[in-house]
Amino acid sequence: VGFSGADIKNLVNEAALLAGRKNKKHVEMEDFEEARDKIQLGSVREEKIEENDKKIIAYHESGHTLVARLLPGTDTLQKVTIIPRGRALGATEQVPDTERHNLSRSYLLNRITVLLGGRAAEKLVFGDLTSGASNDLKTATHLAREMVCQWGMSEKLGPVSFPVGENHPFLGREMAQERNFSEYTAKRIDEEIQNIIEAAENRASDLLEQERKRLDTLAEALLERELLEAGEIESLLDFKQEDDE
Amino acid sequence: VGFSGADIKNLVNEAALLAGRKNKKHVEMEDFEEARDKIQLGSVREEKIEENDKKIIAYHESGHTLVARLLPGTDTLQKVTIIPRGRALGATEQVPDTERHNLSRSYLLNRITVLLGGRAAEKLVFGDLTSGASNDLKTATHLAREMVCQWGMSEKLGPVSFPVGENHPFLGREMAQERNFSEYTAKRIDEEIQNIIEAAENRASDLLEQERKRLDTLAEALLERELLEAGEIESLLDFKQEDDE
Amino acid sequence: VGFSGADIKNLVNEAALLAGRKNKKHVEMEDFEEARDKIQLGSVREEKIEENDKKIIAYHESGHTLVARLLPGTDTLQKVTIIPRGRALGATEQVPDTERHNLSRSYLLNRITVLLGGRAAEKLVFGDLTSGASNDLKTATHLAREMVCQWGMSEKLGPVSFPVGENHPFLGREMAQERNFSEYTAKRIDEEIQNIIEAAENRASDLLEQERKRLDTLAEALLERELLEAGEIESLLDFKQEDDE
Amino acid sequence: VGFSGADIKNLVNEAALLAGRKNKKHVEMEDFEEARDKIQLGSVREEKIEENDKKIIAYHESGHTLVARLLPGTDTLQKVTIIPRGRALGATEQVPDTERHNLSRSYLLNRITVLLGGRAAEKLVFGDLTSGASNDLKTATHLAREMVCQWGMSEKLGPVSFPVGENHPFLGREMAQERNFSEYTAKRIDEEIQNIIEAAENRASDLLEQERKRLDTLAEALLERELLEAGEIESLLDFKQEDDE
Amino acid sequence: VGFSGADIKNLVNEAALLAGRKNKKHVEMEDFEEARDKIQLGSVREEKIEENDKKIIAYHESGHTLVARLLPGTDTLQKVTIIPRGRALGATEQVPDTERHNLSRSYLLNRITVLLGGRAAEKLVFGDLTSGASNDLKTATHLAREMVCQWGMSEKLGPVSFPVGENHPFLGREMAQERNFSEYTAKRIDEEIQNIIEAAENRASDLLEQERKRLDTLAEALLERELLEAGEIESLLDFKQEDDE
């Protein structure tokens, strides 16, 4: 898999055109990326999002935000928004207090749980699922795979290391490395990944079910104001009496 | 797989010729696409369609149309036609009311059911199947695969993400991404896809069997007029008493 | 798989030579095809076919012809011949009455049965099989595969679509598309293909056994005259009393 | 698999050198083949063959020859020799009476039995096997594979066609075609191939055991004279009383 | 897998730029490596490491160091440090007394145990695991694989040799060689690798549990001084009474 000769030619032409329009002397990486996006996605059109979709997105982002706020040791919440940007229809931003050098097993499990919080909220509130969680699932699965395959964090497979795909710097696509283990091991890896992901989803669902009221508060505020800063989130959720850290 | 060196040479030559005939200065994407079609399909010949084939096509399109009309939340019907266009012998056009940003599980299941409505009509009326449903099956399978593999919409596999093939922008062919999961998981994915597809087919069949009269009305009108606009469809099907939305 | 750099060079040279001998200014597709054949097959030599081989071929073609005549809804018989042409040692020609746009399941099953009629005749008459049926088997298998994988015509696998190989326009070879389904599904597909093929073979065998006399008549006439037109076939087989369509 | 860029460069250089030494204006296919052989095998050295090896070769060739003479319908024996030629240490030559257009199942089974006759003789006489039968096994396996996969000659797999590797015109290597069938089918194909091959070996062994005396006569004459023409073989084996065809 | 045409172009450009900045006349290997790192990793930023992370790293390195000191026949300890260098957050350096030409099974088992000592310490002290052990696991698995596949050091698989991936000199990535053994053998190889790795981990854990006090001493000293030379380690651990070699 990869670009054929003709694709590359097209990609290079498109990138050259884009660079030319910006009066650049050289074609730069960003031109290649823009060219690729244009070929693959077509031009992005700004469009109005329907009220119904907006509500789903608001609950999705509130799910991420609330789970992130409830779990100890996750990165600090920055803001949450349902203003679309690029292809994303909403975003929950967390920033680590310090550069994280070593990711611990417990931190990673929390992070996966936060990633599944959006989907868990949709399921809880609307009893339906949407394609919007696609990137959350991809990232969560990738993290779970690394926990099992690279970081020895699965009880069953132990400290054996298995090659996983790498992100291809140009095409934005994960490339599978040639597998040097057996089908039997592949099955065990899949089972461990599914276990990690499903445990995290259950944890996210439980947290949101217990805190349904706060989830509604957050989603309603988000629908109204479209962007909430860390301070606003904190005062809306009103945890003061319960936790003082 | 892909084009060999000789193929590419031929493709480029053909595209250059086509661009030349249109007095273009540069070979454009559409020239490449036309060249590819010409090489792969030969020139398209306009031909008369036999009465018997026409009847099958009319019922096929009426199947899509009626299922689309019966299911709530699907995109709005625009028109249905049995006038051949390009390689398609007929078409049912639906247009979403608004840009769809998030595709919900229920919407997707309906869409797959509409896609299988053509085949279900053929089976119901003629007790036979034709090769004409090939593209419907391909699209329905692709959607079901994405539901299971990308969007976490299968109960059994849960919110784990599995890479699926991407459409190759040039060759119109879906390219399988290198698989990073086990044979055991592949089997479970196949089973879930088959479950989704077969449930949708049964649903389409049931709907058409219950509404056989309306199916006949639509197909007969279509055979006569060859193209029906949304309004005509509506008045033919005559749902007024039953639903008012 | 495919042509190596050296092969392509050779192919291009050979094609250029062939085009040159015909005083063409450009190398055309047909030159490439001729070059490929010359490289892969060597020059074709006209040779006398032995009496024994001729008899087998006559029964083989008569098998195709008689099954085609006996099955309803197949394409109209044009002629049958045992005069060798290119690599083929005989041929049964059928022409559709009209352009076929939609191939129905019943039509396809008949077509596969006709394809296996040659082999069935050899088996019935000589109790042996020959390599001459190779292309019939290839075509029949390909059709059965498309019925199962593209056209949803297998009960067991239903309306799920599976990618199948495409004919490579240059090399005359079928290229397998990267498989995106499980080994378990592959096994079920193989079983369905074998079921379709074997049912068709049994059907062809039964028909020929019941009509053994007419098979002998046809084969003998073919051995004598080497080519039979539609009218001659019809009067030889003498179905007048039995069917009037 | 295939030649790398560097290999091709080397191959082309070597072929150009060889063509140059022969004062040719163009590099021809035979130059490429000679170059490939030189790179892969080094220069061939003429060497004396030990008495013990010679005896094994004599029995090996006599095995082929005797089985070929005993089986009806095989190609006519031309000569048998133990004079080394190229890489072969001996040869049994058979020529078909007429060009064979259709290969029958019974003819193919006989041919495979002849191919295994050399090995069967070694086993019978020396109770050991040698690497010298390598090409016989390769050819016999290839024929058995085609019987099963291309020509529908296996009872179990029936008239289904499976792609098999093709001989690559340049590299003298069989290239496996991408497999479009299941592991389960692959296993059944393997079993059928092994059945055909082992039945043929048993048949060859039985024939040679029954005709051990004639085998010794032939091998001894071959050791003495090194080359036997058809007439000499016939008078040595002395079948006059038994068969008159 | 590998670099696409576009990647290579980018790599070459980047390397040329880097070589130019150093006023070199030719692009050298180190320029390619630097270019690759820059593309894949971005520029490295110097950053402060948190107290909590530092403590984990200190115990991790102390785990390696203590296990290395406790096991006989391992390479001589040089120093241990938690000063970050490049991407590594700490390091335990061992130097062989002499060039090792033959690696014995017992030496290799010890080396794998030392590699797992870092992770074992983290688990023992913090009850958690971190991603920081990733390279240890990779190296340990690679060694175990070579023991089983290249060096015949597994009881179960014996002295059979199986191809393993090689390090690709340019891309720093291990390339899997095409596998020429069965899935069944692959499973047995995986099991043996896991057995070796898990036995080593248990051994490391046992050693550290027994010597927990010395582990604490070492980690505390390391947190304070950040780098310990061989002599300092020796006096801190104070084995004088127990062993005199």
Place this chain on the structure above:
Amino acid sequence: VGFSGADIKNLVNEAALLAGRKNKKHVEMEDFEEARDKIQLGSVREEKIEENDKKIIAYHESGHTLVARLLPGTDTLQKVTIIPRGRALGATEQVPDTERHNLSRSYLLNRITVLLGGRAAEKLVFGDLTSGASNDLKTATHLAREMVCQWGMSEKLGPVSFPVGENHPFLGREMAQERNFSEYTAKRIDEEIQNIIEAAENRASDLLEQERKRLDTLAEALLERELLEAGEIESLLDFKQEDDE
């Protein structure tokens, strides 16, 4: 797998440099090979081998030598040495009396036993194994694979031929040919290879255990003199009374 574009470029440059230093006009094959070795291995450093390693090597080579001397029909012993040459730390040289054209099953089993004699000696004397036997295992496995797959020398798989990897003339690496048989057959091949190899190892071990004294004598002499010619070996082992051939 293979060299990437960048690798080839580097290889070509390095080879050109090497050829230039030798004042050659053309880059020759040997330059490519030297370049490849330099890139893959770095420059070789001459280093002193430790006494302990030397003793292991002496026993390893004595194992090969003694087994070779004890087994009938193996090639004639030339010399044995523990003077390192290139990457090899020792060598046992055998030369066939005459060019071997046909390799018999019994000869091959003996050769594999000789190859495993080095490892068997290490195991017997030191109760440990070293990585030094790696090439012996590779060669022995390759021979066993050819016996099973090419030469029909396995009882279980019989005279069926299976493609095996070929040595790639440039990269010194064995390239797996695309497999055209089933996983089930692959498992049976693996089992047969393991049976051959393990039987040979047991045989080597038994021989050396019975002749332990002679093994010690040989190893001690080798440690002292570092190289033993055929005559010296013969007088050291002192078989005069026992065998007279």
